[in-house]
Amino acid sequence: MPPSKFQTHAESRAHGDSQAHEHSTRNEFNHADVGRYMQLMGQEARHAATLLRRQDTATKNAALQAIARHLEASRQDLLDANRADLQRGEEVGLEAALLDRLALDDSRIDAMIEGLSQVAGLPDPVGEIDGLRSRPSGIQVGQMRVPLGVIGIIYESRPNVTVEAASLCLKSGNACILRGGSEARDSNAAIAACIQGGLSEAGLPPATVQVVATTDREAVGHLIRMEEFVDVIIPRGGKSLIERISREARVPVIKHLDGVCHVYVDATADLDKALAIAVNAKTQRYGTCNTMETLLLDAPIAEVLLPALAEAYAEHEVELRGCEQTCHILGDIVSAGESDWGAEYLAPVLAIKVVDGMNEAIAHIERFGSHHTDAIVTENYTLARRFLAEVDSSSVMVNASTRFADGFEYGLGAEIGISTDKLHARGPVGLEGLTTRKYVVLGDGQIRG
């Protein structure tokens, strides 16, 4: 908000303490005292959060656009820093997949810049008031969407997450503390410099986005226990990282551990839809958490559908592991062991089980699934409704590929992750998931009788 030429006394007092908090130079801290370093970071984040609550949409969008301009102007610095990370990674023998995730090139920088523009274009969730209603006492009561406060995000090698996470937190009015993988440290430092440049241009406090500069692993331990300074932790990465963080955190965690997704084809299914969905859910991408890992087939259609499925999967070189009946129908395929049910292959491998109706399918999903995404293919109205109501997963689908479970496909505009937790956010988490709703009461002098 630009300063008005007609500021009242109350207004000028109102903006008295909104000046940017002084920021210490991050590069000079003493590695020996990681705890103290993280505490300071937490304090500054908490202070920045109180200032951020007051920022209007235009200021936040201006900062996002300014960060984009800084990235554009710093392409060469970003590529140089990334080259240093890649070289170090090669020297210590990082595997090719990791190096690929770590690498920046012009098109990935383009994507980061484009992402910032997209987030700037999203509606601002902060301040939205729902359900404002008058009560018999005369007060009006509603719920106002407000930032969570300070968000800690812990992730692995992809440096573009630094921009993504910062932009979503900023747009939703939250301060954030970002801890990327140590292998990306130079890239993240170069990106952080661009973010700082953009924040400063828009007049926002530097502690709005802080990137942890130490690669000391202790830093994570402190971050996830600073309840007084951090409101929520979002870990992004492999299951073991997320499990460790959830186990040790004192701050609440929004997480998903794994994606063991199922498609159940009911006897009344349209077999063409079933075939298309079963193939797409498995083969469109293998390494994503919304990829189907187990296919459940209702007994009456198994014999008809399995040969067509087997042919389609063979074209994609997907290895099938079947239950006894599946093996019996298809003949020459691998027999599924106990460990195949509930396995997250993230690979061209699929477990197939013939079940006796939807109850067995739901019981199987309840027992072996990960509450991520599960779909039914059916033309039966009642079964569709029951599947939707009874399957306890973060996304439940009828006649659609599990691959749609995604913030962009759902229209959230962006996604910080997918939650399989039940509290707060469930399913793809966009800007709304980074906010909370408080009650607001508008009165006219009402007192309680």
Add this chain to the structure above:
Amino acid sequence: MPPSKFQTHAESRAHGDSQAHEHSTRNEFNHADVGRYMQLMGQEARHAATLLRRQDTATKNAALQAIARHLEASRQDLLDANRADLQRGEEVGLEAALLDRLALDDSRIDAMIEGLSQVAGLPDPVGEIDGLRSRPSGIQVGQMRVPLGVIGIIYESRPNVTVEAASLCLKSGNACILRGGSEARDSNAAIAACIQGGLSEAGLPPATVQVVATTDREAVGHLIRMEEFVDVIIPRGGKSLIERISREARVPVIKHLDGVCHVYVDATADLDKALAIAVNAKTQRYGTCNTMETLLLDAPIAEVLLPALAEAYAEHEVELRGCEQTCHILGDIVSAGESDWGAEYLAPVLAIKVVDGMNEAIAHIERFGSHHTDAIVTENYTLARRFLAEVDSSSVMVNASTRFADGFEYGLGAEIGISTDKLHARGPVGLEGLTTRKYVVLGDGQIRG
């Protein structure tokens, strides 16, 4: 849902496993193995939760009404059991306030019965679908409200909480495990028998509501760590109980620790409203969490307002503890020490501070408040809007008494507690707070390109 005379094959299969799970007799367990006992309870609750998800509103309401009838028919048993608790309490020297909370009489039993009827009358939140929208891919995406699953509730001496908690969990489709105070054990057992009677009459599994029968304190330790069986813990009681549970829990906790509520009177306030609100917020009840504990006065009106306030508080025998300026204006009152700011008196004591405008008021609330409920009294439009947006509390009010922060006053119909947490539920928690929202996707064979 009554069995249809025209069940289809799919339908009859669909209800195959909805039969009540076998229930072991609770009174025979071996106290030596509390861990095993709690694990079994958890398993049964988890199983009951999967059955409860399928129950329609009529069945859940029928169970609530049946429980009410059982309470009505068991008045004498309830009073006898309660008398045993009271006798034991007197023998061990429980203080009078605790004995009062523990005591049941006919009017308290009436209130429990009436409460059940009220919960039966509330709209069922389960199954509500919000924001169902078509996406460019052709899928429709919305969010469906579903039960959390299994809720553990830990509370102290009031036996009516057993009925309240059970009714709210049941109506919202959740199984629950209730752990009341050991001093109420006979009353709770008698109430549990009525609940079991009602559940059984309505054809719901007994493990829908389980009351922990052991008074062994280890039971709580197990309950709050059974992540595989319990989805959320709600502790109700004193701050020390809640702090201990939050510290030790592995299951997410919905809680509020304390209510240090503020009223800030701005210089533009209508002084009659200010006086009425300041008196009501402090004196309408002293022991509640939404009672004002600190009054903040804008400097320009302190001199006018303080004498009138002092007179009103004197009538209610409220002890005032003032900042330097307050003492200067009022003369003969106690000077507030550092520990008065942020104190939750729960008594006829009030801290008063004169501040220099709203920014100082907000900074004071941020530093000393408990993020429960804070109110401003003002006629200034811009300050009202800023106070609403910037004060980070679960309820923020303009020109209304903090005493309105309550599920009934807000129109939630009932309240399981007030949350000062940010994640999931913030402010008074009603039936909605006991549910979560999952994504539902309705397709027509869509696959991802």
